[in-house]
Amino acid sequence: MAAPIITLLTDFGDEDGFVGAVRGVLLSRAPAARLVDLAHHVPTGDVEKAARVLSRAAPCFPPGAVHLVVVDPGVGTERKAVVVEAGGHIFVAPDNGVVTYAVDSLGGVRVAHAITERAYWRPSPSVTFHGRDIFAPVAAALASGTGVAALGPKLATLYRLAAPAPEEAAGVWRGHVIEVDHFGNLITDLPVEVCGGARVRCALGSATLEGPVAAYASVDPGELVLVVGSAGTLEIAVRDGSAARRLGIRSGAPVACHPLAPPRSSKA
Amino acid sequence: MAAPIITLLTDFGDEDGFVGAVRGVLLSRAPAARLVDLAHHVPTGDVEKAARVLSRAAPCFPPGAVHLVVVDPGVGTERKAVVVEAGGHIFVAPDNGVVTYAVDSLGGVRVAHAITERAYWRPSPSVTFHGRDIFAPVAAALASGTGVAALGPKLATLYRLAAPAPEEAAGVWRGHVIEVDHFGNLITDLPVEVCGGARVRCALGSATLEGPVAAYASVDPGELVLVVGSAGTLEIAVRDGSAARRLGIRSGAPVACHPLAPPRSSKA
Amino acid sequence: MAAPIITLLTDFGDEDGFVGAVRGVLLSRAPAARLVDLAHHVPTGDVEKAARVLSRAAPCFPPGAVHLVVVDPGVGTERKAVVVEAGGHIFVAPDNGVVTYAVDSLGGVRVAHAITERAYWRPSPSVTFHGRDIFAPVAAALASGTGVAALGPKLATLYRLAAPAPEEAAGVWRGHVIEVDHFGNLITDLPVEVCGGARVRCALGSATLEGPVAAYASVDPGELVLVVGSAGTLEIAVRDGSAARRLGIRSGAPVACHPLAPPRSSKA
Numbered sequence: 001m002a003a004p005i006i007t008l009l010t011d012f013g014d015e016d017g018f019v020g021a022v023r024g025v026l027l028s029r030a031p032a033a034r035l036v037d038l039a040h041h042v043p044t045g046d047v048e049k050a051a052r053v054l055s056r057a058a059p060c061f062p063p064g065a066v067h068l069v070v071v072d073p074g075v076g077t078e079r080k081a082v083v084v085e086a087g088g089h090i091f092v093a094p095d096n097g098v099v100t101y102a103v104d105s106l107g108g109v110r111v112a113h114a115i116t117e118r119a120y121w122r123p124s125p126s127v128t129f130h131g132r133d134i135f136a137p138v139a140a141a142l143a144s145g146t147g148v149a150a151l152g153p154k155l156a157t158l159y160r161l162a163a164p165a166p167e168e169a170a171g172v173w174r175g176h177v178i179e180v181d182h183f184g185n186l187i188t189d190l191p192v193e194v195c196g197g198a199r200v201r202c203a204l205g206s207a208t209l210e211g212p213v214a215a216y217a218s219v220d221p222g223e224l225v226l227v228v229g230s231a232g233t234l235e236i237a238v239r240d241g242s243a244a245r246r247l248g249i250r251s252g253a254p255v256a257c258h259p260l261a262p263p264r265s266s267k268a
Numbered sequence: 269m270a271a272p273i274i275t276l277l278t279d280f281g282d283e284d285g286f287v288g289a290v291r292g293v294l295l296s297r298a299p300a301a302r303l304v305d306l307a308h309h310v311p312t313g314d315v316e317k318a319a320r321v322l323s324r325a326a327p328c329f330p331p332g333a334v335h336l337v338v339v340d341p342g343v344g345t346e347r348k349a350v351v352v353e354a355g356g357h358i359f360v361a362p363d364n365g366v367v368t369y370a371v372d373s374l375g376g377v378r379v380a381h382a383i384t385e386r387a388y389w390r391p392s393p394s395v396t397f398h399g400r401d402i403f404a405p406v407a408a409a410l411a412s413g414t415g416v417a418a419l420g421p422k423l424a425t426l427y428r429l430a431a432p433a434p435e436e437a438a439g440v441w442r443g444h445v446i447e448v449d450h451f452g453n454l455i456t457d458l459p460v461e462v463c464g465g466a467r468v469r470c471a472l473g474s475a476t477l478e479g480p481v482a483a484y485a486s487v488d489p490g491e492l493v494l495v496v497g498s499a500g501t502l503e504i505a506v507r508d509g510s511a512a513r514r515l516g517i518r519s520g521a522p523v524a525c526h527p528l529a530p531p532r533s534s535k536a
Numbered sequence: 537m538a539a540p541i542i543t544l545l546t547d548f549g550d551e552d553g554f555v556g557a558v559r560g561v562l563l564s565r566a567p568a569a570r571l572v573d574l575a576h577h578v579p580t581g582d583v584e585k586a587a588r589v590l591s592r593a594a595p596c597f598p599p600g601a602v603h604l605v606v607v608d609p610g611v612g613t614e615r616k617a618v619v620v621e622a623g624g625h626i627f628v629a630p631d632n633g634v635v636t637y638a639v640d641s642l643g644g645v646r647v648a649h650a651i652t653e654r655a656y657w658r659p660s661p662s663v664t665f666h667g668r669d670i671f672a673p674v675a676a677a678l679a680s681g682t683g684v685a686a687l688g689p690k691l692a693t694l695y696r697l698a699a700p701a702p703e704e705a706a707g708v709w710r711g712h713v714i715e716v717d718h719f720g721n722l723i724t725d726l727p728v729e730v731c732g733g734a735r736v737r738c739a740l741g742s743a744t745l746e747g748p749v750a751a752y753a754s755v756d757p758g759e760l761v762l763v764v765g766s767a768g769t770l771e772i773a774v775r776d777g778s779a780a781r782r783l784g785i786r787s788g789a790p791v792a793c794h795p796l797a798p799p800r801s802s803k804a
Binding site: 002007034038041043049056059179181215227228229240 | 548549550551552553554555556557558559560561563564567568571580581609610611612613662663664665668669
Binding site for chain 1: 304309320321483484
């Protein structure tokens with residue numbers, strides 16, 4: 001049997017050893033586990049962004065993986081800690097909605113439990129570092145075969161993020177930029193099917209683009225380009241540059257797209 | 269038996285492949301070792317910060333772990349390379365004090381040796397990259413079972429960092445900000461016991477705070493907050509923000525705290 | 537037999553989970569593989585820098601390692617994806633020259649194949665994320681024992697980067713800064729043999745330096761220093777500072793060096 005996988009997603013950065021401490025706890029309690037990073041430079045406390053990252057990466061792992069998520073601005077408050085099963089994957093996270101999109105993409109919640117059983121925690125947990133003191137030892141226990149039901153009472157509902165869904169009116173689809181990535185690409189929630197197999201015209205901020213085209217490099221360096229991103233939604237980029245900086249646009253900005261009429265054949 | 273663990277702590281960043289080269293040397297010479305990162309974005313040459321990071325993360329690992337530390341502004345000079353045992357952990361580092369706090373927290377030095385035996389180095393070591401040419405092959409040898417005594421002569425003393433200890437006078441404890449973390453939180457060296465179980469008033473820079481409170485989120489977003497940090501010392505933060513930026517405070521800044529009289533009961 | 541090693545070199549950063557997705561695909565398809573990072577903060581689309589990083593790190597690994605390189609500004613265009621064998625190492629990369637220097641340092645190309653056999657790809661690959669959809673599953677297949685010839689037709693030539701070689705005229709060697717590293721050190725392509733065992737004088741930008749000296753710390757903090765870098769070429773640094781910032785110099789800047797006459801003995 002392959003060694004159990006524990007993935008790590010945090011906003012801890014890479015300068016303080018916070019992730020290092022978490023890794024130490026994991027390997028102390030689950031010596032055979034394989035630790036794999038999803039990302040650690042999620043913007044501080046940005047649960048929406050972390051939820052997108054988790055949704056992008058977690059489903060690429062084999063079922064059975066334990067995903068440890070510590071983007072947790074409510075650490076120390078009454079927000080719950082939860083363990084969630086979906087599609088054979090196990091998520092250990094604060095109950096702040098960070099698992100929403102990943103769980104949706106894996107077919108929805110199979111079962112969820114609160115993490116209340118202190119026997120699985122480190123003794124005398126701090127109020128500021130539940131990643132080390134609660135989430136890590138629980139993830140290690142799960143990777144070592146502990147069942148989710150042992151961790152605490154079953155939960156009927158989880159906190160959910162409520163991103164607005166794209167809407168259509170009068171042939172125009174209105175959606176949003178849901179992520180700005182490392183490259184400054186603007187990832188929208190508008191599925192390529194909006195295109196209907198043809199071309200679309202999209203407006204966001206001061207820009208209007210037609211596409212999608214085949215690749216970032218289908219346009220000249222420095223030009224705006226509309227492509228189908230890696231999640232199947234429309235994405236606005238600047239070749240060899242940053243669309244976010246060019247357009248001054250952040251996550252949440254509205255985008256409007258409509259299919260272009262097929263070009264008339266030029267017989268005239 | 270579990271595979272040997274080698275942790276890595278450097279100020280190399282993640283853009284040049286310096287850590288990659290170190291990992292390659294480690295796996296070439298200790299093929300079974302598990303490589304685990306503590307942090308790689310320690311500020312350049314900041315031995316004090318690295319020592320804090322090491323102290324935070326290394327003790328979370330199981331005994332037997334080999335901790336490779338390369339924050340080494342004196343590379344190529346006469347500063348020694350050392351191997352240090354403490355609490356069952358093994359540290360491989362420059363003798364610049366970087367192991368001070370970690371070793372203290374693990375019960376002190378059990379034994380220390382200079383790393384002088386060139387048979388364990390890479391041939392013709394460079395003058396700028398001892399991480400690759402000396403520290404990594406030595407760490408690999410240790411992880412593969414070489415004893416510390418084989419590496420060079422025993423050392424009676426190590427270079428130590430000498431952070432000033434908090435001091436009390438007339439009921440006021442005076443300490444320092446010893447770390448600014450990724451979140452801009454100001455970590456002090458004042459143990460929560462200063463509070464004596466009650467509340468304290470702390471002054472640093474232009475701010476005066478009372479606390480500690482239960483969580484960062486015990487105050488409104490953007491407000492300053494005094495909490496007990498994950499090492500058990502008082503910590504000043506801004507909820508969903510950076511206390512370092514707000515107060516213009518860096519590591520080393522003085523902090524003064526005194527216990528608050530228990531509030532009189534409001535019978536009047 | 538040791539588990540197969542797959543190294544990862546990208547410009548993906550650490551905020552979006554792009555590397556996380558790649559790691560998930562690798563472990564889904566090569567469960568026994570060991571994933572090792574070379575670097576992920578290569579400047580966006582900087583193929584020349586990535587080629588230098590790969591050359592620095594890849595040869596430190598044991599032969600048999602599979603090196604997955606995704607610095608790929610031409611993703612989605614007609615640029616080929618290739619697998620290249622050199623010195624027992626296997627490289628999976630876009631055919632944009634990124635393997636040039638690493639392969640040269642490993643004795644040159646033994647064999648190269650285009651990656652065209654879609655059976656090894658993820659189904660319906662995206663146009664923006666070949667790292668996840670093409671390079672990762674191919675690297676996993678190679679790490680699991682698939683031969684390079686299975687992936688597509690043999691290639692007679694690869695795209696090569698064409699860095700200008702240092703040239704000598706009238707006793708002066710003219711070369712270039714080929715990398716600026718995390719520390720702001722300026723790494724040149726001038727081999728230390730230029731020195732002829734003696735000292736040299738180097739000019740770049742507004743600075744003239746003599747050296748090399750034994751270590752960065754051979755000069756006072758804040759001073760410019762000329763050393764022999766970890767690849768054996770001359771390197772200009774500022775002790776405890778950034779030479780790139782001090783001199784306002786970027787990769788590509790010209791450097792001129794000439795041997796110094798041995799100092800006359802001071803008998804006069």
